[in-house]
Amino acid sequence: MTSLTSAVRTSATGPSTKKRATRVRSSAARAMPAYYWMVWPAVIAFAAFHTIPVLVGIFFSFTNYAGYGEWNFVGMANYLALFKDDRVLQSYGFSFLFAIVATILTNAISLTIAMGLNAKIKARNFWRGVYFVPYVLAILVIGYVFQFLFSNSLPKILSGIPLFRDNILTNPDFAWTAIVGLAVWQACAFSIIIYLSGLQTIPSELYEAASLDGASSWRQFTSITFPLIGAFFTINVVLSLKGFLQVFDPIIALTNGGPGTSTESVTLLIFRGGFSGGEFAYQTANAVIFFIVITIVSLLQFRVLQRREADY
Amino acid sequence: MKMRHRTTVKTVAVLATASLTIGLSGCASGPADGVTTLSFFQFKGEALEDFAQIISDFEAQNPDIRVVQNQVADSETAIRTLLVKDKTPDVITLNANGNFGRLAQAGVFYDFSDEPVLETINPAVQNILAELGNKTGEINGLGYVNNANGVIYNRAIFEEQGLDVPETWDEFIAVCDALQTAGIQPFYGTLADSWTGMPSWNALGAYPTQDGFFDEMREEGEDVGADSPVSFEKDFADVMAKQAQLFSYMQDGYRGRTYDDGNAAFANGEAAMLLQGIWALSPVKGINPDIDAAIFPYPAADDPADRLLVTGVDVVVTMARETPHREEALRFIDYLFEVGVIEEFAASQTMVPSVVGAEISDDPALQSVKPFFDSGQITGFIDHQVPPSIPLVAVVQQSLFDGDAAGALATLDSEWRKVAARTIPVTGEDQ
Numbered sequence: 001m002t003s004l005t006s007a008v009r010t011s012a013t014g015p016s017t018k019k020r021a022t023r024v025r026s027s028a029a030r031a032m033p034a035y036y037w038m039v040w041p042a043v044i045a046f047a048a049f050h051t052i053p054v055l056v057g058i059f060f061s062f063t064n065y066a067g068y069g070e071w072n073f074v075g076m077a078n079y080l081a082l083f084k085d086d087r088v089l090q091s092y093g094f095s096f097l098f099a100i101v102a103t104i105l106t107n108a109i110s111l112t113i114a115m116g117l118n119a120k121i122k123a124r125n126f127w128r129g130v131y132f133v134p135y136v137l138a139i140l141v142i143g144y145v146f147q148f149l150f151s152n153s154l155p156k157i158l159s160g161i162p163l164f165r166d167n168i169l170t171n172p173d174f175a176w177t178a179i180v181g182l183a184v185w186q187a188c189a190f191s192i193i194i195y196l197s198g199l200q201t202i203p204s205e206l207y208e209a210a211s212l213d214g215a216s217s218w219r220q221f222t223s224i225t226f227p228l229i230g231a232f233f234t235i236n237v238v239l240s241l242k243g244f245l246q247v248f249d250p251i252i253a254l255t256n257g258g259p260g261t262s263t264e265s266v267t268l269l270i271f272r273g274g275f276s277g278g279e280f281a282y283q284t285a286n287a288v289i290f291f292i293v294i295t296i297v298s299l300l301q302f303r304v305l306q307r308r309e310a311d312y
Numbered sequence: 313m314k315m316r317h318r319t320t321v322k323t324v325a326v327l328a329t330a331s332l333t334i335g336l337s338g339c340a341s342g343p344a345d346g347v348t349t350l351s352f353f354q355f356k357g358e359a360l361e362d363f364a365q366i367i368s369d370f371e372a373q374n375p376d377i378r379v380v381q382n383q384v385a386d387s388e389t390a391i392r393t394l395l396v397k398d399k400t401p402d403v404i405t406l407n408a409n410g411n412f413g414r415l416a417q418a419g420v421f422y423d424f425s426d427e428p429v430l431e432t433i434n435p436a437v438q439n440i441l442a443e444l445g446n447k448t449g450e451i452n453g454l455g456y457v458n459n460a461n462g463v464i465y466n467r468a469i470f471e472e473q474g475l476d477v478p479e480t481w482d483e484f485i486a487v488c489d490a491l492q493t494a495g496i497q498p499f500y501g502t503l504a505d506s507w508t509g510m511p512s513w514n515a516l517g518a519y520p521t522q523d524g525f526f527d528e529m530r531e532e533g534e535d536v537g538a539d540s541p542v543s544f545e546k547d548f549a550d551v552m553a554k555q556a557q558l559f560s561y562m563q564d565g566y567r568g569r570t571y572d573d574g575n576a577a578f579a580n581g582e583a584a585m586l587l588q589g590i591w592a593l594s595p596v597k598g599i600n601p602d603i604d605a606a607i608f609p610y611p612a613a614d615d616p617a618d619r620l621l622v623t624g625v626d627v628v629v630t631m632a633r634e635t636p637h638r639e640e641a642l643r644f645i646d647y648l649f650e651v652g653v654i655e656e657f658a659a660s661q662t663m664v665p666s667v668v669g670a671e672i673s674d675d676p677a678l679q680s681v682k683p684f685f686d687s688g689q690i691t692g693f694i695d696h697q698v699p700p701s702i703p704l705v706a707v708v709q710q711s712l713f714d715g716d717a718a719g720a721l722a723t724l725d726s727e728w729r730k731v732a733a734r735t736i737p738v739t740g741e742d743q
Contacts, residue, residue, distance in 0.1 A: 067396050
């Protein structure tokens with residue numbers, strides 16, 4: 001299943017690399033054969049570890065295979081059952097709600113921080129280092145730190161607020177906000193780096209000219225900064241949304257899908273139902289659907305977002 | 313010159329590519345020095361040292377066999393992954409739950425029907441395994457040690473307060489009230505670990521499910537619901553009410569406490585009872601070796617004679633169906649089931665040994681459940697009968713959080729219907 005989800009991940013980022021590649025087309029008519037030989041090992045490894053497992057997975061989604069033992073073909077039965085399963089639909093609802101909220105928060109917060117880190121502040125490199133730390137830490141490690149925070153520290157610190165006093169992680173309606181908090185906290189680090197590199201591509205003459213013309217800071221942001229980092233905004237939004245749709249580790253660390261099934265994401269359901277639940281084929285069908293959904297979402301985002309990117 | 317250079321590059325590249333491909337499919341085979349290495353899949357973290365001791369004794373007697381113990385954290389996922397990869401370990405211990413039954417039914421384990429070691433095991437224990445499932449006509453597992461799932465209580469506190477072991481539900485509630493009045497915490501709840509809601513659910517749910525409840529549920533399949541002859545909504549309202557009643561005696565903040573917190577609190581005398589099985593006594597004694605703790609069954613009946621003790625095969629021993637080391641694996645298994653070996657293991661793990669003639673240790677907790685084993689007032693864990701694709705643990709936990717028992721039971725019935733509808737049984741040998 002791990003190979004499947006990562007296969008989904010790789011395939012979903014496929015469009016991004018393809019789109020970028022067409023832009024920088026080599027002028028030479030034909031590449032040297034050595035380049036082809038450099039590519040072959042990677043192609044074979046990719047096929048062995050990604051493409052073939054994906055195809056095998058798709059094949060088994062049309063059977064009643066439990067992951068071991070004997071099996072028969074069952075046609076489309078798994079796919080039909082998926083659409084009738086409210087637990088599956090609920091997990092899609094959770095994943096999308098989570099991904100959209102987390103994507104908006106991550107990009108808003110990290111763009112703000114990146115602009116601060118790009119300004120001439122004191123100890124700039126120190127602050128850049130500090131904001132990158134969450135990316136270096138293993139998500140499960142900080143996950144358990146956050147879990148302790150939510151279940152032991154916050155109930156004491158914020159004992160006046162019932163939501164936190166009773167451990168927000170055990171609240172079926174609000175546990176997901178705690179997961180969003182952890183995921184955004186961690187995801188911001190990488191987004192900040194991308195935004196920072198974007199901000200550094202903007203020539204400072206543009207700002208000088210704008211300030212001579214009397215443009216306010218807000219006007220400079222909306223007319224210069226934001227349009228010129230459009231490509232970076234696109235890649236950040238697409239990568240965040242795709243990453244958050246596949247949310248898994250923060251949930252394992254914080255709520256394990258609970259209370260009840262209220263924070264069960266699609267990936268968690270696929271993993272649980274497929275392995276602990278013994279419904280390998282059924283959840284593989286779910287994974288195939290999820291793969292298609294993520295691909296469509298990513299493609300749509302590229303179409304919409306790339307249209308409004310500016311070049312100078 | 314140019315041409316030759318090119319060919320060299322090409323050859324090197326082809327070789328590199330080929331070696332990579334071979335590397336992917338490569339597989340190591342064991343050395344032929346006369347020593348057979350058995351891989352021993354072991355699921356129980358707390359039994360790691362006991363098994364290490366058994367293995368070193370066994371290796372001393374059998375110098376031609378080396379046993380490698382692989383203790384895994386998430387055994388059920390791990391064994392499935394190994395099975396998917398066709399890398400079944402030689403000798404396997406597992407917890408005998410519903411998953412084990414399904415694996416056995418799929419025919420991935422060895423058939424012990426004709427092995428002499430089977431004769432030494434208590435038939436009642438093998439019956440519990442048979443209820444979980446075997447491949448038709450076979451016996452795919454050997455019960456090793458049994459646990460007991462009751463209420464753990466601190467005998468010193470009960471004695472101090474002049475309380476007797478409750479034998480009916482009203483007495484049970486009276487004990488809780490008396491403890492609360494005396495300023496003693498009756499139970500210590502640990503719902504941050506969702507599974508800790510299950511021991512009490514299993515024990516209370518054992519009562520309404522005695523007469524083939526789950527057989528009927530499986531027969532009804534897609535028709536299970538409030539109006540069907542049996543269903544969770546119909547038969548479990550009382551179970552959920554009783555469980556909620558017990559959880560109303562929990563300490564403040566029990567939602568955020570973990571299993572380990574509960575064991576520590578009970579060991580230090582902060583609570584009089586734990587809604588946990590006998591397996592919790594091992595960690596409790598790790599914290600306070602002098603604690604005087606014993607177990608009584610959940611008295612969810614009006615007549616003391618109707619009380620039931622829930623017990624499961626905590627460790628089942630089995631082996632791969634197709635193993636090249638069949639003889640050696642069987643020799644190791646025979647050694648595991650020798651009376652002296654199993655007695656020592658069971659005593660160390662505070663469990664009931666399965667071999668006929670092996671003595672139960674004189675631990676007060678084990679002695680307190682012995683009468684129920686002797687009189688046959690025992691029954692299996694009911695959650696083993698629920699398909700694992702139903703999020704039972706999560707649903708029970710949520711109902712204890714929000715108090716919506718009716719909603720929880722409706723969810724269980726609806727999940728049961730859905731699983732029944734989408735499960736298409738494997739037919740015949742056709743692949």
